[in-house]
Amino acid sequence: MRIGIVCPYSWDVPGGVQFHIRDLADHLIALGHHVSVLAPADDGTPLPPYAVSAGRAVPVPYNGSVARLNFGFLSAARVRRWLHDGTFDVIHIHEPASPSLGLLACWAAQGPIVATFHTSNPRSRAMIAAYPILQPALEKISARIAVSEYARRTLVEHLGGDAVVIPNGVDVDFFAKAAPRPEWQGGTIGFVGRIDEPRKGLPVLMKALPRILAERPGTRLLVAGRGDEKEAVEKLPAELRPRVEFLGMISDEDKARFLRSVDVYVAPNTGGESFGIILVEAMSASAPVLASDLDAFAQVLDQGAAGELFANEDADALADAAVRLLGDPARRAELRARGSAHVRRFDWSTVGADILSVYETVTDGAAAVAAADDPAVPGGLLSRFGLARD
């Protein structure tokens, strides 16, 4: 099957959506499908052979943080050329409602379109304002995928319609087979994420840390992720600061070994999460997980059966739960076992088969993808404004 995937965010910036698309493309190629990924990328960026650059992304403040997006005339032209050259059986657009390549591709394409909605933001004013413009583009999508039940609910509330839930995939064995590193073992709490992004919740963990260290003095906190290390420990009493070790950005291999090594993995995220891939990775590496009770996290952790939950933003609750877990090896072993069993449903073998099922379902009764203006108007002026009939 010829599959075109549209990535809305810059390929050179690491992010959940980009990783998901990379892994999906690898998985589909390994199964013998033809895959082309259209993604924003700087000219100098080394791209994998299946990726096509849609030009440089522009940093724009959007949705609470600075997003690097693609829009405008040139990007639209590149999207159309990619659609025309690709002759895809199906195109898979990620984040079609964000003002980037996904939306452009939605405008420009006709034929079987699959779309994955990753975020679950509360209804924004931009979205309400853009609704009449979005709706005709989103109407073209033949199949919608939401990454969690929570994301699906938001999608249904905001845009109407329905979606199937297919979680994000993880290569479970990659994490399960990683070798632990001795220097990261022995009373360690692990955290992975951007240090200076408050929504990742490191401040909550820092607030809880003095109590954890008071009750279990041998504990160390290992933090993997980029950001200002001095600022992160500012609120901590000076004598406790050596108990926090910053590892900086770590490679995928090191992340797997990190998760295999730690005694408890803590995800104190305070919001903005629609899935929580890191929890799945931690469970794959059979790390006992302690996470805030965000809707998305609760679902990934099977409502607390596969990992412990604490009240969101409650540092005391986090400290209690961490102290209890660190002092209870039997409970940790139980969580390890449950997590490893539960996580199989997120393995690419399952998730990839589901996504392929969606592709096959939408291509069953339809013709191939084309640029909307291919047969109708060679100049494409009408279709540029969405006016061409197909």
Next chain:
Amino acid sequence: MPPDSRATMPHRTAAPPPVTCAPVTSTLIWIVVALAAIGLYLSWTAGRLDRLHARIDAARAALDAQLLRRASVAQELATAGVLDPAASMVLYEAAHAARQAEEDHREVAESDLSQALRAVFGETEQVEAVRAAPGGEDAARELAQAVRRVPMARRFHNDAVRAARALRRHRTVRWFRLAGHAPFPLAFEMDDEPPTALADRPGT
């Protein structure tokens, strides 16, 4: 935006009518422009609607294909002799009824088949028994795929139906009869809950 580009935008009050042109002519021009704009909008909306109807047709074809596949595999299993006689009869009866159902009874017959599948494949042991039989591995996989894909195809179909209905309720579409003689799209409602032993996946 350069300042002169604003002047090219049509604006009812901006410029006084040119001296060479009588006010009647200018009014006529405006009427023609307005009519052309309305015409373009109507044509675009009709195009949208047409696309939605095509999407419903494709989704319905896909749903039919999945339902038929499910009924076929169920019937195959029922006649293969791998199930006990009672389960075979229940499954055969339901699969046969689903395949033969008239359009009006289709939803009921397919729901009955879902129920029968749940009754027969309620336990993991039954699925294991089918897998153990010669050729059973393939049959079990096909059935698992079919019971997984039916709800998917139905969801995509009903999503297309909802989008088309939302547009058809729009004033413009009703007043100008843009939908033509196309029948009002109906959702396909059925019980498509898969048997737990065949679909151990979260949240769908």
